[in-house]
Amino acid sequence: MNLTVRNFPESCTEQQVRDFLKKELGHYASEVEVYEVGTPAVYAVVELDASVPYVGEVIARQVHALHMNGVALEASSSLFGDEPDKRQQQ
Template identity: 65%
Template sequence: MNLTVRNIAESCSEQEVREFLKHELGHYAKNVEVVGAGTPGAYATVELDADVPYVGDVIARQIHGRHLGGQPLEASADLFSDEPPAAQ
């Protein structure tokens, strides 16, 4: 499951964004990828270490509106992925 974080300030470096998200998400942040740091369209994708869809939504709500570089972040969870469902 992935979390997408948008509205990242142009003044924020890739390292700042990565450190902020890892700090805020703790053990849920499996992998953080920052795209376009220093540009108006910068965003980050976080691979979450969670198997239950509602966890991603709760995490997105907690990050949404937090300020980084003086701008409120926008966050949303991708409830669906290209991976096949796990066998039960």
């Protein structure tokens, strides 16, 4: 199950985004990939270590309450990772 998190400040580095999400999501975040760093479209895809579908939705709602450098984050969960894989497009 994947969680897509958007609306990070453009000034954040890949490591800052990764560290923030790992700290906030704890053991639920098994892997964090960050894309389009340094652009207004920066987003992260978090592989969640959870087998129950509704857990992703609950986590997404909690992420909506988070702020990074004063910017409110947006999140959505998906069971099958419907985000395009940027590694394959490069």
